[in-house]
Amino acid sequence: MLELVANVTPVTGERMNRPLMRILLSAGVLALAGILIPAVPAGADLVNVTILHTNDTRGRVQSYYYRSTKPLGGYAKRAMFFQNKRPHAKMNWLTLDAGNILGYTPLSYYLKGEADTQLMAMLNYDGCGLGPMDFVVGGTELSSRISESGLPFICANVLEESSGKYLGEPFKIVEFGGFRVALLGLADPTTPSQLPADRTRGLTFRDPRMVAAEWIPQLKSQADTVFILSTLSLADNIALAVTHPEVSVIVSGGQMAELQVPLKVDGTLIVQAGRWGSKVGVLKLTFEGDRASGYRMRYFDEQLVEMDGAWVENTDYLSVVAAYQERLSKEQFALVIGSLGTDMPATKINSFETNLGNLFADAVRAATAADIALLDAGGFRGGLKAGPVTQGDLYQAYPGDTRIVVGTLTGAQLAELLSQAAANVGNDGFLQVSGVSFGIYDRAAYSIAVRGLAVRPDAVYEVAVTERIARGIEGLTGVHPLSARKLYPYLVRDVVENFLAEHSGYTNELEERISYFAEQPVEEPVVPPEPPEEVAEPVVEETAEPVEVVEEAPVEEPAPLEETAPDEYEVIAEEEVDVGLAPLPPEEPLEVPAPVEEPAEEPAPEPSVPEKVEGNLVGSTGVEKEGMTYDFSVREVTVEGQPALEFTLVMRNSGESHKMLSFPTGQHYDFKVYKEDSLRWNYAYNRYFTQETSSLALEPGEEVTFRAYWDGATNNRIPLQENLYRFVAEVTTTPQQEVSFIALYTPLAI
Numbered sequence: 001m002l003e004l005v006a007n008v009t010p011v012t013g014e015r016m017n018r019p020l021m022r023i024l025l026s027a028g029v030l031a032l033a034g035i036l037i038p039a040v041p042a043g044a045d046l047v048n049v050t051i052l053h054t055n056d057t058r059g060r061v062q063s064y065y066y067r068s069t070k071p072l073g074g075y076a077k078r079a080m081f082f083q084n085k086r087p088h089a090k091m092n093w094l095t096l097d098a099g100n101i102l103g104y105t106p107l108s109y110y111l112k113g114e115a116d117t118q119l120m121a122m123l124n125y126d127g128c129g130l131g132p133m134d135f136v137v138g139g140t141e142l143s144s145r146i147s148e149s150g151l152p153f154i155c156a157n158v159l160e161e162s163s164g165k166y167l168g169e170p171f172k173i174v175e176f177g178g179f180r181v182a183l184l185g186l187a188d189p190t191t192p193s194q195l196p197a198d199r200t201r202g203l204t205f206r207d208p209r210m211v212a213a214e215w216i217p218q219l220k221s222q223a224d225t226v227f228i229l230s231t232l233s234l235a236d237n238i239a240l241a242v243t244h245p246e247v248s249v250i251v252s253g254g255q256m257a258e259l260q261v262p263l264k265v266d267g268t269l270i271v272q273a274g275r276w277g278s279k280v281g282v283l284k285l286t287f288e289g290d291r292a293s294g295y296r297m298r299y300f301d302e303q304l305v306e307m308d309g310a311w312v313e314n315t316d317y318l319s320v321v322a323a324y325q326e327r328l329s330k331e332q333f334a335l336v337i338g339s340l341g342t343d344m345p346a347t348k349i350n351s352f353e354t355n356l357g358n359l360f361a362d363a364v365r366a367a368t369a370a371d372i373a374l375l376d377a378g379g380f381r382g383g384l385k386a387g388p389v390t391q392g393d394l395y396q397a398y399p400g401d402t403r404i405v406v407g408t409l410t411g412a413q414l415a416e417l418l419s420q421a422a423a424n425v426g427n428d429g430f431l432q433v434s435g436v437s438f439g440i441y442d443r444a445a446y447s448i449a450v451r452g453l454a455v456r457p458d459a460v461y462e463v464a465v466t467e468r469i470a471r472g473i474e475g476l477t478g479v480h481p482l483s484a485r486k487l488y489p490y491l492v493r494d495v496v497e498n499f500l501a502e503h504s505g506y507t508n509e510l511e512e513r514i515s516y517f518a519e520q521p522v523e524e525p526v527v528p529p530e531p532p533e534e535v536a537e538p539v540v541e542e543t544a545e546p547v548e549v550v551e552e553a554p555v556e557e558p559a560p561l562e563e564t565a566p567d568e569y570e571v572i573a574e575e576e577v578d579v580g581l582a583p584l585p586p587e588e589p590l591e592v593p594a595p596v597e598e599p600a601e602e603p604a605p606e607p608s609v610p611e612k613v614e615g616n617l618v619g620s621t622g623v624e625k626e627g628m629t630y631d632f633s634v635r636e637v638t639v640e641g642q643p644a645l646e647f648t649l650v651m652r653n654s655g656e657s658h659k660m661l662s663f664p665t666g667q668h669y670d671f672k673v674y675k676e677d678s679l680r681w682n683y684a685y686n687r688y689f690t691q692e693t694s695s696l697a698l699e700p701g702e703e704v705t706f707r708a709y710w711d712g713a714t715n716n717r718i719p720l721q722e723n724l725y726r727f728v729a730e731v732t733t734t735p736q737q738e739v740s741f742i743a744l745y746t747p748l749a750i
Contacts, residue, residue, distance in 0.1 A: 055253030059103025073277035076313030092176035098253030099131030104401035110332040115324040117149035129229030154185035182223035241268035257690040333392025338500025341507035345383035353514040357432025363499035370464035372435040378428025405470040407482035412457040417478030418445035429474025441517035477660035480697040619743030627655030643748035647671040652703035669706040672728040
């Protein structure tokens with residue numbers, strides 16, 4: 001007798017999107033429950049398959065240090081791990097990569113993927129998908145790498161326009177002693193929008209849903225099960241699993257998430273091993289059945305193994321890497337790309353205007369045609385000397401693999417962002433600028449001018465920033481109102497290289513773009529402007545009209561964002577409503593709306609759950625910490641005729657500036673019930689969260705509500721008796737915030 005065993009440890013992870021939350025509500029508890037499986041029917045075969053899977057290596061050919069004291073990742077470590085696993089008997093091994101093998105690292109980017117594909121071929125992968133990063137070298141070069149290495153790239157929705165040929169193969173069938181596995185590859189159809197146009201020119205990206213509908217029935221007729229290699233979003237992968245239940249496994253990539261327990265959607269498992277090759281997923285499967293009646297999955301178990309100091313590096317692979325490193329130094333890094341007429345050191349780049357910073361910022365502004373360009377000082381690592389400038393020199397000066405995001409800010413928002421940069425003097429969050437000038441006094445920006453004209457708080461300016469700034473790093477939360485965002489899909493380094501190629505012997509002079517005031521300027525700082533006549537206006541009903549009132553700007557500015565689809569850089573605060581009842585009604589979560597949170601005067605302007613009837617208040621409390629208020633309450637309610645306790649946490653920015661909340665995973669909140677120091681129930685138990693850092697931006701006065709429901713039973717489904725319990729609401733930021741109170745709980749009446 002077999003038993004389905006799954007890791008029941010709550011998995012936390014990165015940003016949880018709404019489709020993912022819905023499927024977790026309806027299927028997450030069932031996916032983790034231990035289910036007793038009937039005895040294997042007489043004559044049925046058992047087939048054991050273990051998948052070694054990776055994704056999003058993104059050019060990390062060599063091991064690297066990242067928040068660790070020992071090197072992580074690299075193909076030499078991965079080789080030792082594979083060699084350790086594959087000799088095990090009575091197991092069929094399948095080695096798969098979801099895609100995004102190539103990336104912007106020098107060995108991968110400048111050598112056009114030669115090192116990556118050779119090393120992957122040496123590792124004997126059975127199949128590799130394609131992701132956006134695999135096209136950074138261009139479709140022609142990628143096609144050459146596929147041919148040269150013999151690496152089995154599998155992709156059914158990318159074709160050459162002229163010939164109609166697939167880039168790689170659309171599918172592959174692998175056989176284990178009569179058991180056949182069909183591999184289908186699906187690439188992210190948004191790839192062309194993420195890269196320069198020349199990288200995907202001549203290629204057609206078909207809709208993966210249509211392609212899957214065409215191929216999966218054919219593959220099912222030729223094989224006993226179907227696996228997909230996908231760089232689609234998790235939401236799209238879930239939709240595929242729902243539409244095509246005959247798919248057993250989706251090896252996914254693209255989000256660089258760690259799904260430590262497979263996401264189970266009906267009979268389909270979705271796995272993802274994280275980013276940069278720091279971990280390898282080991283998915284063990286047992287199929288039971290026969291060719292005539294078909295096979296079904298009877299057992300699965302997943303483990304993510306870290307490629308850390310426990311694994312030595314294979315010397316053969318190190319030799320290959322060393323040879324490519326020598327080629328990089330002699331061929332690419334020695335290539336002269338332009339020349340300078342003066343030295344441009346990186347000293348003081350995090351505290352003053354510099355020639356080096358002006359060069360980079362001017363190049364970005366010229367390329368994007370934006371009004372203003374802003375680069376964070378943290379991207380610079382060295383200077384440039386007068387004379388010929390090589391590609392290696394440029395890389396040493398600016399090794400960051402960041403691209404450019406262009407959007408719009410009002411003058412008031414720009415001033416706030418520059419004031420945050422002024423407060424970062426001496427740190428990586430200081431800015432080098434083009435198209436704008438300002439003075440600094442007491443950690444604030446004064447005398448801001450755009451192209452020589454004083455900034456107007458209500459004017460709109462087009463601003464180009466790095467991806468790092470767009471994410472709000474180094475406390476630059478003033479970038480979050482950046483609207484109408486679009487990706488300018490070139491590396492900052494590439495933009496500067498092109499600029500130098502067009503300006504031989506380039507030189508520049510300091511222009512007082514950034515200056516310091518010895519005494520406080522007579523004028524008030526631009527942020528926040530406080531014109532007395534505007535503040536004194538008595539007409540409250542017309543707050544939407546007087547744009548000059550900057551106190552209103554932080555509250556009013558997010559409104560236009562609701563009219564546009566959020567891109568990958570935007571963070572929209574929305575009400576998260578979920579249920580924690582067991583058994584969980586499968587239809588109920590899908591009906592829960594997810595509106596963008598708006599300040600509301602009424603406790604419940606519209607019911608979040610159908611037919612909810614409120615009852616007695618069990619208890620409530622409220623605290624204020626560091627400009628944030630946390631109001632927590634627990635109330636008896638009836639939901640669809642079922643008694644429950646409703647946990648509600650309203651988190652509000654009560655300060656006068658933007659608040660940027662950072663979360664180490666996709667879990668933003670949790671509710672708990674304690675008896676003394678013993679945890680009896682928590683909302684996050686048996687729930688999946690993608691493991692990727694996430695963030696939430698709140699304007700002054702903006703709030704977000706977290707809500708969950710509890711039926712009065714422990715995590716082990718034992719009803720609690722009447723007693724005093726401690727009710728806790730947690731916001732899982734770093735550091736974590738907790739609000740709690742002690743109250744009498746009386747068992748819910750059925």
